[in-house]
Amino acid sequence: MNSQGLLEHLEAHLLAHQADIERWLRLEWQKTPAPFYASVDLRNAGFKLAPVDTNLFPAGFNNLNSETLPLCVQAVQSAIERLHIAARGILLIPENHTRNQFYLENVATLRDILQTAGYEVHIGSMLADLKSVHTMTLPSGRNLRLEPLIREGNCISVKGFTPCIVLLNNDLSVGIPSILAELNQKVIPPLQLGWSNRLKSSHFSYYKQIAHEFSKQIKIDPWLIDPLFRNCGEIDFITKEGYECVADNVEVLLKDIQAKYTEYEIPHKPFVIMKADSGSYGMGIMTIHSANEVLLLNRKQRTKMSSTKEGRKVSQVILQEGVYTFETWGEQQAVAEPVVYMIDHFVVGGFYRVHTNRGINENLNAPGMSFEASAFINSCITPDKDMAPDANPNRCYAYGVIARLALLAAAREY
């Protein structure tokens, strides 16, 4: 089969096997319950649809279409009543960003979802210099009230409010802060899922296994949904220690990708994405087309690769098959990639991450990106067999299936 028809084939295949897929997923969630929430970045190359990043402390809820709010509310109710039936109050702990208005809007949206779901919600800040309540007015006109955390014994609170549940929207890149350690309260997601404990390579090892199991169920080549990857041991971008290993693995990986491209008569040039093995916010990510490129990185490029969020040093990288995105948005034909949001094991919405100044083989999670949610209104869970396989609700359904496979990988990680 040539590349043109591959993805439509995949979408039609997922649609035809919907009852089997949903049943298989239900049984998997029973074995390994889904994390509380997640967002998954996907790349849709036409001939291939694959996850490239799974965030277990998702920001960006403010980018979802407001019409998906009821789905978020219902999913939160369903999830939390299973985690702690008698809970009444939730303490939401965000990242320590105080000037990133986009992020703060996300916190406000999360608070609104939890409140609408029927919980009393306070936002407890880990900012060291926050000594009293700090209220901000956001661009949306909403207020955000940050309260200093109080730790007493094995219990965390803010003044006048002791929650049953502590909900983290902080990815713990810098490790587990002592104020959160060994709490008696229910902490979701569990501290062990913080980025200080996670490796992308481990996530994608689990994903590979799941992609194989899933592909066996519905009889497809797992490569259609699984990005190849390799990783090395320690690497130092400044001293160039470990560089040879990276270059060697890039070469092997490019050959492996080319072999699949040849098999499917795909006329594109293989590429590799090199990224920090633990980290987020789209930092420390590069597109590479040859082993030589690694060896010839200049100082500026190496400095950029060497640290990620909050200055954390990168000492391990994952080399991942680059997946082209052939999706575009708007009259400008801006390059776009889908991002799917889940609460518990329910797909609740998503959007296209759009970038006008990036190529189809580049990371789009970079300054200048924007978000387009209109194609995702409620439709990831309403496939329609009477429509074409690539019609919007059916394509969104396919996104939701692949995103949930990545979510399952995260569930197995834990």
Add this chain to the structure above:
Amino acid sequence: MNSQGLLEHLEAHLLAHQADIERWLRLEWQKTPAPFYASVDLRNAGFKLAPVDTNLFPAGFNNLNSETLPLCVQAVQSAIERLHIAARGILLIPENHTRNQFYLENVATLRDILQTAGYEVHIGSMLADLKSVHTMTLPSGRNLRLEPLIREGNCISVKGFTPCIVLLNNDLSVGIPSILAELNQKVIPPLQLGWSNRLKSSHFSYYKQIAHEFSKQIKIDPWLIDPLFRNCGEIDFITKEGYECVADNVEVLLKDIQAKYTEYEIPHKPFVIMKADSGSYGMGIMTIHSANEVLLLNRKQRTKMSSTKEGRKVSQVILQEGVYTFETWGEQQAVAEPVVYMIDHFVVGGFYRVHTNRGINENLNAPGMSFEASAFINSCITPDKDMAPDANPNRCYAYGVIARLALLAAAREY
């Protein structure tokens, strides 16, 4: 307090106590799980908001706004995975109506919701004369495929499809058919919840108890959400046996209502609704203003009261406090009453039942009614504390709370 402010007071009160209400309900659902689905007819008198009928085999899903479909889908997934995690197929058993296009559209919508939720769905008909598959095209353009039921041992199927779950959308008014008795498969709702086993008076006894418990929690007079009622023993509308008891109870009930009207300075005339104690489809329902009216019923009126759906004889009636509806719809100011739909314990949508030729003290479930869903789009679960207590999402939230109290009464019945 005078009547004007009472309901706004109630709505504000429910909103202010949302976290407590939701927690209380969660704990109640844990004790007595919600039936699979239900619709609840409410009456909103301005000074009082109360359920008047609870249907555990709801028709009318086709009247919900299509934008609530994703909420229905998610709620179905949540409910069925709890009932039977490994289920793949569902056999839907509808009423035996073959010409009621409205009802058949409801069956098609239910089928679509279940399919979209990821189940293989067949429609098994109990029609005695259905010997082979019968496919109809409905006014919406959708096809409906009725298949004859096959009973083998303790298992029910249609040709080539044996389901894990049998979903009833047939209210079993005529009793439990032998073809459904003692099945090994999971039957939802359970056969015992059919109308042949239920009495409205029993439902409202449970509701009264729940209204009291709930009102104690949020400190309101339970009468604001609970319709008074009385019932007699056997009654025969043709021979007039048991008539005196009915007349006496109407008199007592009218006095009790007047006492509450006086207490709250409500300037309206009390009335009583007399209806068949088990039955549906709005049949066998009368508005009564005095005991004398009962004694003076003419032959036509008595004949009308004496039988309900499928010619079933009425031998018991419930006398229920009539609740005015002061809601109207459209330029014609047609009389309207809210109907709320739930799947599991989730409110998934609703509509106003509207009637241009009926009064504010009459049953609106009658030929000539229409349905208006636009005020209910997703909003029953998205109260907004920044809006006025009687703003649409907050009024809908209030409807959803009271409807869930009626659902809880049904859960306790079982």
